[in-house]
Each structure stands twice: as C-alpha cells, then as structure tokens.
Amino acid sequence: MSTGQHYVTVRPATGEDLDDLQALARRTIDACYRAFLGDEAVDWFIGSGASDAHVRNHLERGGVHCLVNQEGRIIGFSILDGPTIDLMMVDPDHHRRGLGRLLLQHAEAALLAQHSTIRLESFAENAAANSFYEACGWLHGNRLTDQGPVKIEYIKNGTGG
Incomplete structure (x- = not known):
C-alpha cells in the first residue's frame, strides 16, 4: 500500500512483535x-500494565495485524476480535498521513469477508x-454507558456472511 511518499504493508503480528506493539500502545x-x-x-x-496485558492477551489469541513501514518498523496495529475492531492505533508521529485509513480498510475487509455486520467502539x-x-x-x-467512560458503538454493513 502506498500513501504518497510512504510505502506500508499490513501483516499478521507474531510473538516477536509484542514489545513493539505494547510500546506503541503506551x-x-x-x-x-x-x-x-x-x-x-x-x-x-x-502504569498498571492493563494496556500491555490487553495487547499481549490478544496477540496470544491471534487477530492482531501490524502496519509496517518500508524500514520494517511497526507504526500501527489493529486488533480484530470476532466481528469487532477491538483496537486500532497509529503511532502519533505518523498521524494525518492516511495510514489510519489504510489500516481501517484492511481491518474492514478482513472482518467483512466473514461477517455481514462489523462493529467498533470509540470513546464518546x-x-x-x-x-x-x-x-x-x-x-x-x-x-454504551455500562462501565467506565461513555463509548459510542459504530457499525458497518457489508456483503460477508
């Protein structure tokens, strides 16, 4: 995938990516x-390690995808869980370059290939x-107001099944 001057790929995460993914999330x-x-x-x-644990738990179960730049550095990632985009992050140093849109499109395609409706949550x-x-x-x-800060559920429909 190309965004202007930037060439990036999306690939499944491996156990070797854990430290980089956790650092990017923090x-x-x-x-x-x-x-x-x-x-x-x-x-x-x-500080509690909740962020690190969330990334580690999902990496162990699969469904984590890395956005990697041409130098091989992880600059973003998504966590897919069933029909849900559980988490999506792009390194703050790489915001506003179209990379989030590319990562989101990858996540949507992967989920809509298996589900007719997909979802995500975002803080209100x-x-x-x-x-x-x-x-x-x-x-x-x-x-969604059942626990913690209020969130908004977003949905997208496709032709998957």
Whole structure:
C-alpha cells in the first residue's frame, strides 16, 4: 500500500512483535487519550500494565495485524476480535498521513469477508476518532454507558456472511 511518499504493508503480528506493539500502545495512549480520559485514568491504564496485558492477551489469541513501514518498523496495529475492531492505533508521529485509513480498510475487509455486520467502539469524548470513523462510512450506533467512560458503538454493513 502506498500513501504518497510512504510505502506500508499490513501483516499478521507474531510473538516477536509484542514489545513493539505494547510500546506503541503506551505512546499512543499517553499522547492521545489524556484530553478526553484525563491524566489519572491514562496514568493508571499505562502504569498498571492493563494496556500491555490487553495487547499481549490478544496477540496470544491471534487477530492482531501490524502496519509496517518500508524500514520494517511497526507504526500501527489493529486488533480484530470476532466481528469487532477491538483496537486500532497509529503511532502519533505518523498521524494525518492516511495510514489510519489504510489500516481501517484492511481491518474492514478482513472482518467483512466473514461477517455481514462489523462493529467498533470509540470513546464518546474522542472527537478526532469519531469524526474519522464517520468520514470512513461508519454509522453511529448505541451509546454504551455500562462501565467506565461513555463509548459510542459504530457499525458497518457489508456483503460477508
């Protein structure tokens, strides 16, 4: 896949990618989530090891895909779980370059090949992510208020089965 001057590939993650994936998740959460979750919640999520555990648990079960640049460095990843995009992150240093859209398209294609309707959740206060998903054709679904910060469910329909 090419985005202007950037050539990237998406490949399945392996156990060897764990440290890089966890570090990327911590950097992204630290840089991007404070504005809507607050310092205390972000510091706890990173400091408690919950972020690392989430990535590790999904890597062990499969469904993690790496966005890799031409130098072989992981600059983004997605976690797919059933019909759900569980998590999608692009390194903050690589935002606003079309890479998130490429990673999202890859995740959508993989899930829609198996499911007629796919979903993801986003924090209600994450205006940048919500605008991005809506611009990519995702439909606003339910507000999820059962635990923690309010989230919005997004859905997309396809022709999978």
